[in-house]
Amino acid sequence: MSIRCDIYDPKLYQIWFAAAPYSAAGKPAKTLRQWAADESADIVYNLALFNMTGQGSDRYGVIKGRTLQYLKAKGRDCGYGGTPERLVLDASNAVSGWKLAVKDGKVNGSLGKSDRRSRNMCGVLTDGRYIHVQTSASHTEHEVAQYVRDHYDVKLLLVQDAGGSTGMYRVGDNYLFAPEKKGADGRPVCSVVCIKAKGKTKKEDKKSMSKKVFIGVGHGGSDSGAVGYIVEKEANLAMALACRDYLTAHGVEVRMSRTKDEEDPINEEVRECNAYAPDLAIDVHNNSGGGDGFEVFHTLNGGVGKTLAQNIEKQVKAIGQNSRGCKTRRGQRGDYYAFVRDTKCPAVICEGVFVDTKADAARADTKAKQQAFGVAYAKGILDTLGIKYDTAASTKPAEPETDAETQAAITKVQQAAGLSDKTMQYLLDYEYGVELVKKLAAMQK
Template sequence: MSIRCDIYDRSQYAIWFAAAPYSAAGKPAKTLRQWAADESADIVYNLALFNMTGQGSDRYGVIKGRTLQYLKAKGRECGYGGTPERLVLDSSNAVSGWKLAVKDGKVSSTLGKSDRRSRNMCGLLTDGRYIHVQTSASHTEYEVAQYVRDRYDVKLLLVQDAGGSTGMYRASDGCLFAPEKEGADGRPVCSVVCIKRKANVKVPKEEQKMSKKVFIGVGHGGSDSGAVGYIVEKEANLVMALACRDYLTAHGVEVRMSRTKDEEDPINEEVRECNAYNPDLAIDVHNNSGGGDGFEVYHTLNGGTGKVLAQNIEKQVIKIGQNSRGCKTRQGQRGDYYAFVRDTKCPAVICEGVFVDTKADAAQAGTKEKQQEFGIAYAKGILDTLGIKYDTAASTKPAEPETDAETQAAITKVQQAAGLSGKTMQYLLDYEYGMELIRKLAAVMRQ
């Protein structure tokens, strides 16, 4: 489950809300990077609140929603720019969201359980810290709320924008986290939450230790599909790599990827980008072919940190249920056979998750969720190598959403009417839109 939860102590950070009338000539919508520069903020999160009192048409279509004028009309002085307003959060707060997700640790039953898209939520933990949640893949409101509730002591969590304009921008390294990007700096939006470390606050030692850099190479891409079998390698590689990135950045690690979409990505360019970035560690994400079975990871002939990284990743991959063929090296005419471990200046490994042409092994990464599990396992191995702590009790698998009575009735009806086995039903439910499909089939059967 590709979800990042950023948490801020209010004694350490200033947090405020900034907004502009959507498409107003004087204060137009801006990219997240523009907001960060104008507000002198270290990090900005999109709120996607639009004009509720009227409507306007631009290249994004007709917009209706909430803006600063509406909030002021409700008696809320939210401020603009760096004014003292500091984002008060409560269950009726229109600034932060229009729907309650979690209150006092309880997930709202009104949350959507079928519509899957990128999500954006914010709120408070019981100890008073501010939490902002971003997802880079498609999830239901209920899944995200339950994920956060299961891992954090949540006092309040509010749903914000649910569309492609969700995202965050971190000024320190130019990191744009946006599921659907428009241009290099994000889609223009009219309202953001701004985060800035207070000037008189010393950076905690534990945060100083987390200023590590990791490079993720994403194997193949564009016209080079990589291995093709029960899954397409270049596609699985990207899903795994994105999940790895998200888990690392959620733990304070700076990450650069060789590609974040399907495009040409030759190995010599990967090595060049990696060396220019000068990271602490690097991994190249691949999947295998040739009729074998299991995970394997290659490190340099010289061993050292690269070998430790390979061993740590292998341990985490085994924990998610995949068997391992081992940590390996390969001799070539110039030393290491593979350019990614031979020519990179930092310790580097090549991860081969599954054999895409072996049916049973490919099934280990046969869904997007399973591919994300590999990415998180890689990230945990990296964190182990860097000495960065994470929640070892938390499962790498997403929290399973509770099934309501109506949905369970639909599952039962389809299974009985079609004579399907429990295993087949689970296969359907694991499909990204499986729950929606089952509901539609049940509705047709009732007619």
């Protein structure tokens, strides 16, 4: 994850907040998992609302005092430990812990431009949908606000928190995001946004909650996959992450075989996929052997797997890549490929480009191009699931995550040369910008 934007339509989801007065012994701050259990919510996000006039701070960095006290002062019955009241987002909330980030499409010029942390923001789009923004480490307030404004029609976006208490927990696939101070159940927080699909009960079958997709990420760790003008394992991951983020933004639950560079054997992918019991699965790869174009493999039996392959192919062709076709391959046990043969759900294998053909590899030789493939895969999946997506909205993928080593190099070069954030971004956007910055940092004593 780098910058992740989750969007919820109030017509389809209940959205409310819950809070606890941290200083009260009976209602202490709770972990994200505990909040989800207590509130019977599908997803919880740290809300980071607190009384700025409270005295002192505890070891979690939460200001003591009664959370959401300022809302009570406005005559709103916010409740503690749970409330049916819908979350109200308007400019008047930009007090006591909330700062205005974007209003009517305009970014607040006073936002921080130097402090890089994980970030947490929430707001509403012009069409009335709720948006919650989570980022990995190394982002400034201004960067995040500008990114959201550039990708969505924003009515209002409010800064919530940064650092260790930034986080979310999703019950459906047990996904926990808490980038700086994770803990087994998420860092204790004293207020959360709760999200729950409407018309659902606790006893409802898990499969009816939402659609589920498994994404296998080919190769990884000591297995680099095909190597040519690009490295397959790296391109696979960038494509898969973009696919995941687009799917989750449309309410699909997703599990990936890996989210970083680590060993990822095919038998483990198949095991994880079957244990997850998804509706659909894809395995993200890139090709080699001197060919050209995209190809996708599905089962010999056709069915939904073939439909999925055709839908993905259509979306890949829409981004300008030619196709070698939707294919099958027979082996001694039926389907040749284990990911297609042994998964219990309809599954396909996507081969984006040939990494050893210069012209073809050029179609995926930057993070942005790789992410475009991931979004195309996601759209093909959504088409197969019958889930609508906003074709008029920007489909630019999230920016790639900046790892700790790269961020250290960026900071070192920026401080030594006295460069502005904007100048550094121009440098990093250059095709070989990251490598250049690392070299410059290494040259400095």
